[in-house]
Amino acid sequence: MRLDTDTRTLTREKVRLFVTGDCEGLSELRQALERHGEIELVGASESAAESVAALRGGHLSVVLHGTRDSRLPQNELATIREHTAAPVILLASGESSALLEEALAADVADVLLLPQMTENVVFAIRKAGQGGRRPPGGHASRGRIVTVFSPKGGTGKTVIATNTAASIAKNEGKRALLVDLDLQFGDAAIMLGIEPEKTIYDLVVAPGELDNEKVAGYVTRHACGLDILPAPLRPEDAELVTEAKLAQLLEVARDSYDVIVVDTSPFFHGPMLATLDRTDELLLICSLDVPTLKNVRLALQTLDLLSFPSERIRLVLNRANSKVGMKPGEVEGALERKVRFEIPSDRAVPISVNRGTPAVLSDARAEFSRAVREMAKAVVPAEADAAKGGRRWFGR
Ligand SMILES: Nc1ncnc2c1ncn2[C@@H]1O[C@H](COP(=O)(O)OP(=O)(O)OP(=O)(O)O)[C@@H](O)[C@H]1O
Ligand SMILES: [Mg+2]
Incomplete structure (x- = not known):
C-alpha cells in the first residue's frame, strides 16, 4: 500500500540524479539511466570536485558514486557531502567486504555491486530518494522557500518581496518569514516600517546551536503577522x-x-547559492528595459549552469504596463520563456514605500496590490501539498 503511494508520487516527477566517480560498468549504466523515463540525469563527472556547482545548486534527489577502491572513498564522499545533502549510493565492481562494512557504518544510502539490471538500480535510486535525508527534527511538513531575485538593481525585488510576504501572512493566513539577503544594503525592514533591534547578523553570530527557539528570539514581528529577519545594520557585518x-x-x-x-x-x-539550493519558487524579476533583459538572460544561463531546475523559475514582469516602447510579448521572445506574473506600475507603490507600509496592506484596492495578492496566493502551497510535506524532492 505504502509502496503504491510512493510509486505513484514518483512517476509524476523524475528523480534528479548526478553520477560521480568511476568503476567497471558505470558508463553503460549511466547511458541506460539517461534513457530511463523516471530519471533525469543532471550530469556526471569523474570526481566530485569537478562538479561542485551542480552538486550545490542542482536540487539533486540522489548521487551515484562509482569507486574502483576496495575501501570506502572517504575523500570523495566528504566532497559530495560538503556540497549536497542528497543521499549517496555507492557503486563498485568487485566484491569487498571491507567496503560493504565501511559503507554500512558511513552515511551511505546503499551499496550496489555492478553489473546490475537497470531496473534494480532505479529501484534503489527511488528508495534512497524517498527515504534519504530527513529534515532535521524529522518533521513531515516543511516550509516553502520563495526567493525573489533579479540580476539588476532597482527592478522592484524588495517591493515585491515585502508585499508578497505581507500578503502571505495577512491574506493567506500562513506562518511567513521574510529573510533580507541583500546583506550589505538591505532595506526590507524600512519598507515594512520596522526599526529592528536584531538582525540576521546577530542571529548567526550568537553563541550556541541555531535552532527554532533561537530563530524565534531574533525575528521581528510585523503587525500583519509577518516575521522578518532584517539585513545586518552595517555593510561590513x-x-x-x-x-x-x-x-x-x-x-x-x-x-x-x-x-x-x-x-x-x-x-x-x-549565501545566495545556499538559498537557491533550497528554493522551491524563484521569482525572477524583470522589467521592460533592454539592460535588465540582457542581465536576466545571463542570469538564466547562470541558473542553468548551476543546474537549477528550470521549472521552478517564474518570470515576473514588474511595471508591466509602462509605456516604454516594449511589450511583454517581446520580453517573452527575448528570454524564450513565458511571463508568469505581470505586476503593474502603480503610484501606490512609492507612496507606500515612503510611508513604510506595504501597499497590499495600506492600499488593498490598488492594481499593484491585487496583482501581488494573486501572485502570493499562487506561490503558497495548496493545503493538500502542505500536509504531504509539499516538497518535490523530499529525499534531500
Ligand atoms: N510596480 C511598481 N510601481 C511603481 N513603483 C515601483 C514598482 N516597483 C518598484 N517601484 C519603485 O522602484 C523603487 C525600487 O524598488 P526596489 O527597492 O524594490 O528595487 P530592488 O530591486 O529591491 O532594488 P535594489 O537592487 O537596490 O535592492 C522602489 O522605491 C519603488 O518605489
Ligand atoms: Mg532591494
Missing part, C-alpha cells in the same frame, strides 16, 4: 553571514514557517 550559516538557518526556519520569502541582491554569492 555581511561577510559573517556565511553560506553554511544561511543553509543552517533556512533548514531550521523551514520547520517553523509555512513560507519563507527571501529578498536578495543582484549577485550569486555563497
Whole structure:
C-alpha cells in the first residue's frame, strides 16, 4: 500500500540524479539511466570536485558514486557531502567486504555491486530518494522557500518581496518569514516600517546551536503577522553571514514557517547559492528595459549552469504596463520563456514605500496590490501539498 503511494508520487516527477566517480560498468549504466523515463540525469563527472556547482545548486534527489577502491572513498564522499545533502549510493565492481562494512557504518544510502539490471538500480535510486535525508527534527511538513531575485538593481525585488510576504501572512493566513539577503544594503525592514533591534547578523553570530527557539528570539514581528529577519545594520557585518550559516538557518526556519520569502541582491554569492539550493519558487524579476533583459538572460544561463531546475523559475514582469516602447510579448521572445506574473506600475507603490507600509496592506484596492495578492496566493502551497510535506524532492 505504502509502496503504491510512493510509486505513484514518483512517476509524476523524475528523480534528479548526478553520477560521480568511476568503476567497471558505470558508463553503460549511466547511458541506460539517461534513457530511463523516471530519471533525469543532471550530469556526471569523474570526481566530485569537478562538479561542485551542480552538486550545490542542482536540487539533486540522489548521487551515484562509482569507486574502483576496495575501501570506502572517504575523500570523495566528504566532497559530495560538503556540497549536497542528497543521499549517496555507492557503486563498485568487485566484491569487498571491507567496503560493504565501511559503507554500512558511513552515511551511505546503499551499496550496489555492478553489473546490475537497470531496473534494480532505479529501484534503489527511488528508495534512497524517498527515504534519504530527513529534515532535521524529522518533521513531515516543511516550509516553502520563495526567493525573489533579479540580476539588476532597482527592478522592484524588495517591493515585491515585502508585499508578497505581507500578503502571505495577512491574506493567506500562513506562518511567513521574510529573510533580507541583500546583506550589505538591505532595506526590507524600512519598507515594512520596522526599526529592528536584531538582525540576521546577530542571529548567526550568537553563541550556541541555531535552532527554532533561537530563530524565534531574533525575528521581528510585523503587525500583519509577518516575521522578518532584517539585513545586518552595517555593510561590513555581511561577510559573517556565511553560506553554511544561511543553509543552517533556512533548514531550521523551514520547520517553523509555512513560507519563507527571501529578498536578495543582484549577485550569486555563497549565501545566495545556499538559498537557491533550497528554493522551491524563484521569482525572477524583470522589467521592460533592454539592460535588465540582457542581465536576466545571463542570469538564466547562470541558473542553468548551476543546474537549477528550470521549472521552478517564474518570470515576473514588474511595471508591466509602462509605456516604454516594449511589450511583454517581446520580453517573452527575448528570454524564450513565458511571463508568469505581470505586476503593474502603480503610484501606490512609492507612496507606500515612503510611508513604510506595504501597499497590499495600506492600499488593498490598488492594481499593484491585487496583482501581488494573486501572485502570493499562487506561490503558497495548496493545503493538500502542505500536509504531504509539499516538497518535490523530499529525499534531500
Ligand atoms: N510596480 C511598481 N510601481 C511603481 N513603483 C515601483 C514598482 N516597483 C518598484 N517601484 C519603485 O522602484 C523603487 C525600487 O524598488 P526596489 O527597492 O524594490 O528595487 P530592488 O530591486 O529591491 O532594488 P535594489 O537592487 O537596490 O535592492 C522602489 O522605491 C519603488 O518605489
Ligand atoms: Mg532591494
